Amino acid sequence: MSSPERDFVRAHLDDLHADLDAWLRIPSISADPAHAPDVAASAEWLAAALRRTGFPVVEVWETPGAPAVYAEWPSADDGAPVALVYGHHDVQPVDPLGLWEHPPFEPTRVEGADGPELHARGAIDDKGNVAMHLLGMRAHLVATGRDTPAVTVKVLVEGEEESGSPHFAALLRERADRLRCDVVVVSDTGMAAPDVPSAVVAMRGLADAEITLRGPAVDLHSGSFGGGVPNPLHAMATLLASLHDQHGRVTLPGFYDKVRPLTDRERELMARVPFDEAAWLAGPAASRVATGEEGFSTLERIGARPTAEVNGMWGGYTDPGHKTIIPAEAHAKITFRLVADQRPADLAEQVRGWVAANLPAGIQADVHVPAGGVSPCSSDLDSPAMAALLAAIGQAFDRDPADVLFTREGGSGPEADLVDVLGAPLVFLGAGLPTDRIHSPNERVLLPMLYRGAEAAAHLWRELATVPLRAQ
Numbered sequence: 001m002s003s004p005e006r007d008f009v010r011a012h013l014d015d016l017h018a019d020l021d022a023w024l025r026i027p028s029i030s031a032d033p034a035h036a037p038d039v040a041a042s043a044e045w046l047a048a049a050l051r052r053t054g055f056p057v058v059e060v061w062e063t064p065g066a067p068a069v070y071a072e073w074p075s076a077d078d079g080a081p082v083a084l085v086y087g088h089h090d091v092q093p094v095d096p097l098g099l100w101e102h103p104p105f106e107p108t109r110v111e112g113a114d115g116p117e118l119h120a121r122g123a124i125d126d127k128g129n130v131a132m133h134l135l136g137m138r139a140h141l142v143a144t145g146r147d148t149p150a151v152t153v154k155v156l157v158e159g160e161e162e163s164g165s166p167h168f169a170a171l172l173r174e175r176a177d178r179l180r181c182d183v184v185v186v187s188d189t190g191m192a193a194p195d196v197p198s199a200v201v202a203m204r205g206l207a208d209a210e211i212t213l214r215g216p217a218v219d220l221h222s223g224s225f226g227g228g229v230p231n232p233l234h235a236m237a238t239l240l241a242s243l244h245d246q247h248g249r250v251t252l253p254g255f256y257d258k259v260r261p262l263t264d265r266e267r268e269l270m271a272r273v274p275f276d277e278a279a280w281l282a283g284p285a286a287s288r289v290a291t292g293e294e295g296f297s298t299l300e301r302i303g304a305r306p307t308a309e310v311n312g313m314w315g316g317y318t319d320p321g322h323k324t325i326i327p328a329e330a331h332a333k334i335t336f337r338l339v340a341d342q343r344p345a346d347l348a349e350q351v352r353g354w355v356a357a358n359l360p361a362g363i364q365a366d367v368h369v370p371a372g373g374v375s376p377c378s379s380d381l382d383s384p385a386m387a388a389l390l391a392a393i394g395q396a397f398d399r400d401p402a403d404v405l406f407t408r409e410g411g412s413g414p415e416a417d418l419v420d421v422l423g424a425p426l427v428f429l430g431a432g433l434p435t436d437r438i439h440s441p442n443e444r445v446l447l448p449m450l451y452r453g454a455e456a457a458a459h460l461w462r463e464l465a466t467v468p469l470r471a472q
């Protein structure tokens, strides 16, 4: 199948490659203060690229941390809805450098099993996903013979996503008027597999807790006191063992109260996503067995169900030889992955309730649950914006929109802030793959995926203008 959008994208791939080649050479690592000038240069590069694409409004927004880039192209059509593209221009650190086959900031083309790849830090996360919108916008205008896009397109590309977006929510609140929109298009994700067009529909949130248990005022001699007083490490082991029941469910009181149950249709759709559990186990997981909450598939467990993981536990004597003590303290760190509609703010009370209910006499507990956390987010499968997204992806991949699959991401960035502050629904358009090694050495983008992503971006602006996006 052909389309004017596809024809334009295919005829201008050199532009996309030139953009990526220049942008990927800027080492915009937000986590390293030494790279702050590079993050700033990355923002300026993108601002210039958006101006060159034709966006009439382009601004670099300073924050207390790294700058974000904002652009806006109003539609000339009366009452056209407003779409806001979200992405980020900062990248992950590159260590260990020795594991890279090509220097991370020298984009290198490699012929891979699924087609040509471009290797570089940020190739897909997230410069590739943002760059595809530059070409996509030009394709949209030429293909539809328009001077302005069919919907007003705003773009917000932050510079601190890989550092946890510490100033992003404040930026959204401060600029909420400028950012007002009817839908947010998140372009920082990917699809299920090279020939499997799909859309992310949910991301899990995060909350964390640190627990300290105290027994005796000081470490005690186990010969004099052992067997006669409570041991905080024993208490911690018992407590943590009670975090899950025998069905793999988290035992915090109220933990599941706000969890939106998976519908039969959602489960059926998840089951259609190709997933080779044996290959997954043999991959980076190198795990011998898949395990978790009873009654759910592995894909459901890692994408659609909330979890608790003990990340660390320590206390007492751990140096060579032995030291015959009853330790004064025991410590543990736990994190929780949350799903819609759980809220990180609810965890403090739930963790305290769980600790109190499982604490032996004579042991004191300090429970620290930091404020903040990350809220989960999800898209409505039946919204008008989703219909437009599926139509756009379907055209780019020569598939029926009904054949575009839905996937879920186990982790997340600041997407929930976009929903909370802007009050607009989210859809996800990204061209990455689970095999792109994001955050790892030899990050790559599969170029045919990127080309289709650019085409889907072009179709999306036309499609969004045809659905009733505005709340009636």
Ligand SMILES: [Zn+2]
Pocket (backbone or CB within 6 Å): 088, 125, 126, 161, 188
């Ligand atoms: Zn990213």
